[in-house]
Structure formats: structure tokens, C-alpha cells
Amino acid sequence: MSRKLKINIDRARVSSEEIMSKRNFESVLAQAKSAPQKPFYRSNRFLFSALIIALLAAALLWTFSGTKEEEQAHTYPEVKEGTMTVKPDTEILPQSETEHVQQEIVTKDSIQPVKKNKTHAAFAGIKPGIPFTIYKINTSDTSSFTHKNGSVIEIPAMAFRTKKGKKAVSGNVEIHYREFRDAYDILIAGITMKYDSAGSTHQLRSAGMMEMRGYQNGEELEIIPGKAIRVKLATTIADPDYNVYKLNETTNRWKYVGRDSVSGGVNTFAREPFFNRDGTDDPGAPIKPVLPKQKNTQKKNFKLLVEPSSPWAMYNGMYFEIDEHQYTFNSSFYNIAWDKVNLKPSEDSTHYLFLFEKNGVFKKGFGEKGMSLTVEAYPVFDKGDSSTVMSLYRKQLKVREEYDKKIKEEQRNALNDQFRSYQLHGANTELIYRMFSIEGFGIWNCDKIYRLAQKQTINLSITDLTGVKLSIGSLHIINKNIRSVYYYDVEHGGYSSITIDPTAPNVFFAVTENGDIIYLSSRDFAALNLGQPTVQIRMKIRKNDFKDADALRVFLMEL
């Protein structure tokens, strides 16, 4: 949301002499001595004792509650509408926090359940998962299909047999196909990116990953040996230094299969960016009107008079009241015959931001020629005479709401094809094929071992926003610049000490037993002080009410 910000250009510098003349240490001393002392109930000693007693009581309750606790393990605190402020007890804050340090506002999406998991199931991805696309082919002849992102799958005739009876099948079969084209897909699907080789564990980085299954009448099929399926996996990565791996789904380990080959330049995608279409940034969007108020005679206002040809002619003759927080307003405004006016609503739609200009405003630098004035104001009406102004408001609001609805619908419809393709190819990027053959259904991956560009090992303390430690089964970290996911779980060394690239846009994830998402965004990561002996990671939670994988994916990508 936009804030009121006054901008001064080249303000006169205050001299050191003047500053020095204002020094008054005696006054500081006197005020510090007379500062009110904390009452006993707010003293560190009292709060610390209370904390210890509360912890002991909680431990006793936990010990004797047994089954009851397990029954309640899935019950989260009720989340109420609106916002609430949760502030850790003063004693939990770092000592350098002072009374006025801004408190964290916890919204509906980020209220933390305080919960301890006793057992941790293996991570199985996040629901809703990446959907399969089903292709129906006839096995009597060679066939192929092109996936929506451009990947091509070429299947020889009579390539399948039943898994149980090993009997070759003819006629129509269903091929279930999906791709995991970036770290978000890999995370959602819960696919490991660890690779064990010669006793060492490495991190894989993907250039393209796919999963394919075959079915006939609901019965699972397998590929007949010697009837290899040709995969041309669409990607943007042309680096030839990648291998092909197949996931052993029993051991959850990648197995090296061989090398792929790369071909490029077969297709050109030209797409317009999908994001930033929220209406507010679209210059063609109808205006989001500001709710008019009754005129306050104590406040300054102005009447807008514009030519009929002006884009703001609908406001002609209407009064606008200067926002009481207006900081740049100068009464000389009334004496100037402005030759141009522009306006746009503030993000919170509480006022319009008017820009009045005269003589073309500025040519070079600031204030050399012409003039301009920014005025924050909202429409007003005289007492008992609101009909015209309110009628315009309601009309504009209706147009805007219809537009917003249409845009949302368009975004929704476009998600499956345009968005995914745009993410994959970018604008005007040539499509690259990574080509290899497969002789078995399952998950296949073009990978290479990834090593961190910069390394820093940090000790973590994972807490909720209130500072309470969270016990999570596995921690997942995405570096938004690469297609990989780092997994740390309690069964394999835990996550109390991890090595990451401190300069990368890292996002931390975990999933609760209920499937809700606990996260630390890349923005919050960038704000961490990684130099501390133990870095406190304050995770937020987002209820997992995503309708489909795309909605979930959009949420993850924005972190």
C-alpha cells in the first residue's frame, strides 16, 4: 500500500555547528533519571519466573494428558477474520529491541498453530499435486503427442504390455503425462533432488523432468523391452552437460541412465507477460473510484473545472476536499491557471492523487521550467445533495467491479497454458529439446550435480512468529534461481545446521501434518542476519485451501 511520502530535493544542509549547539547531555541525563521504572509485573525477573512456571505447567499437562493430546493434535486454534497483533513476550525479544520497534502484524493467513509433531512421515509432496494430462493413443501404429509446453513424445507401434500378465496390448491406451519444470513443481510433487553416488550425497539440478504412465481399461501397463519411447523434452536449458536419471520409486533414489542430446531453435514463443494484470497497473483499466464524503467546511477544497474533451470531464464541476494529511499543499495553488490535470486513485482508494501541471512541468532536472503540484483529495458533496456525486461513484464502481471480475476470469483461464509456457520459455525464447529414450514408465530427469556458488553454514532455530519453536518433519529450501529443492529431514541429519548460498533468493518451506504450508519468503530471508551464531527463522503459515496446483504454485512463486 502506498504511504504518504514527502520528497524534498536539495534541502539546505544543517551545519555541524548548529547541531553541536543543540547538544544537551544534561537534559538527556535528567530525562533518563526521571524515566518511569517498570512495574514489578513487567520486570524481567517476574516475566522470566512466569515463563518458567508456565513451561513447567505445560510440561506437566503434556505428561499427564497422553491420548487426549494425540486426539487434539489436528485441532488448530480458531482463526478469526480481520487482523490481530501477536507480540512475543518482552523477554523473548532480542535485548536490542526497544519499546517502539514495530510489532509484527499477523494476518489471517499467518497465524501460527503452536504444535509439536511426535512423528514425521516421509514428505510426499503438497496437495493439490501437479495434474497429469491424459493422451489417448492407438497402439496399432506409431503415434506421438505434443504436450502443451511443446514436448513431443514418440511411441512405436505395439509398445505396451500389461504389468501383471506381461501380455502385449492393442487398441486404445491412455498415456498419463506430466512435467516438473521448475523447483515449484518439484517441491509440490515431493520429488527428491538428492543423488547418492560412490558414498557421497550430491544435489541435483534439473533441466527438465517428466513422469509418464500407461493404462488400458484401468490396468497399469509397462513398456515392452526394445520398444523404446522417444522423449523430446521442451526446456530452455541448452547446456549439454546434463545426464539422464530415472527415479527408483521403491528406494526413492535416482539412478544414472546415460546422456541426453540437445537440439534447439525449433520453435519460437512470443508471449506477453502474464503477471501484473491485477487491473491497477493496467493503463486501460477503468478507474477505481474513491468514495465521496460530505463536505467539511473546516477543510480546504477546490472545484474541478476541465474542458469537455478532458479525460476527467466526468468530474467537471465537482468539489474535492484536500486530504488532511496533504503535505505539499500550498494556497498559491488557487491562484494558478493550471493547463493540465491528471489523477489516479491511491492504492487504498481513500483519495485521488491529482497532478496539476503548467507549462509542461519540468524539462531537465527538477524545477527548472514550468511547475506542478501534487494534491491528495477526495470527492465531496454538500449536505443533502449527494445524488449526483454518489451516482457517478456507483456507476464507476460497477464498471470497475465488472472489469475486475473479467480480469480474474481471464487470469484463471489462462493459467494452465499461457502462464506455464511463459514461465518455461520467457518471451521470445527459443525452445530447446532435450532428447532421450525411455524403456520404462516412471519419473525421468535431465540433471546435473549442482554446487553452491557461495557457501555459508548456518545454525537454525525454527520458530513461529511468536518465537515458539516448531518441530517439523522436513525442511525444504528453494533457491529461486535454480531448478532444485534442498531437503532436510529429521531422519537424515535434521535441519539445525544447513549450508546455503547466502546471496541467493532462498525460500524455506515445511508442511504441517494437515498439509498447510509453513514458509519463510525470499524477502524475509534477505532480511535475516546470517552472521548470528544461531539464526532464528520465523516461519509463517498459510492454510492450504488452494483449489489446484496452479493456485498453489502462484502462491509459492510470489514468496
Added chain:
Amino acid sequence: MTQSSSPFHVSVETIEQELVVIEAARKDPEKFRPLYEKYHEPIFRYVYQRSDDKEAAFDITQQVFVKALTHLHKYTFKGVPFSSWLYRIAKSEVFQAIADNKVNRTLNIDTPGLKEFMQESGTDESLLQKEKSLSICMGELPEADLQVVEMRFFESRAFKEIGEVLEITENNAKVKLYRILDRLKKCILLNV
């Protein structure tokens, strides 16, 4: 560009000397005087950079030191100069004053800083002709991001200093800044 006297590039020896002073001041507040005299001007400039009323800025500066002295028993050394703690107090005092309508949140820009900003953000000078676009785009930045831009371009602080004030690493400060510049550039293009 603002010539703020930077207290940051201090030696380990100086930091240790400050710790000795702090320890003494905990027992006898009068001993805090050298730190007050050393940091009064930088703290004032920090406060005044973000506000529009000089007298109010002097008052806020005094209040910062009152708070510092009152809470000195809570101060713990975290490997960064003592001034980073003072800046944190100053930051919260400024925001409190803004919340209380004592001062307006202000961005003070000087021409050399602006030129540097334009160069680093890759923004064409002609796009920045209007106060409007700057006002809108800077106004849309989250406060933490605005602080980074301010400190880098309009207070001439090194990334190390920015990191110390904001309690993030030097590298994180760099990464943060370039992400912010990207966003600002897009915003300015949209608001020309």
C-alpha cells in the same frame, strides 16, 4: 550528496573502547557523555533525513539518547558498532513521531544522490523528470526497502554500514538493493 559523518568503519579497538564506556555508563550514566557527543550529529542527520521538521528532529534525537541511556542495561554486544543499536532506536523513534503526526515521513534527495540512483537503477533521466513518479514509486516501497535506498543513495552509506544498521549481512544488503532497484525501475516506467 549528503556528507553524513559515518561512525561505522571503526576498528575492533574502537569498538572495545566503546564497550568499556558502556560498561562504565551502566553504573554511572554520566560516563555516557563521550558516546553522546560522538553520535549526536550522525543520529540527528539520520532522523532529519527522514523527517521535515528540524526542531522536531532535534527533539527526537534527544529522545533517542534518553531511550538509549534508560535501556543501556539491556544492550548486548553483537559484533557490530554500538551505533547500530542507536540507529535502531532512532528508527523506532522516528516512526513513533510520524505515527503521532509530529513529523511527516520525508525523503530528502540531493541531486548527486539522485544521479547515482538513476545510473544504478538503469533509469533514463528523462523518465525521472517528474517528482510525481518518484513520489509514487518511493511511496510504494515497503519501509524497510525505502531505508535501503535512502541509506545507499541519499546518505552515501556503504553496504557494510547498511547491513549493520538493518542487521543483515553486507551481501544481503546488496541483493536487497538490486531487487529494489529493479522494482523501482518498473514502477517508474509505469508512472511516467
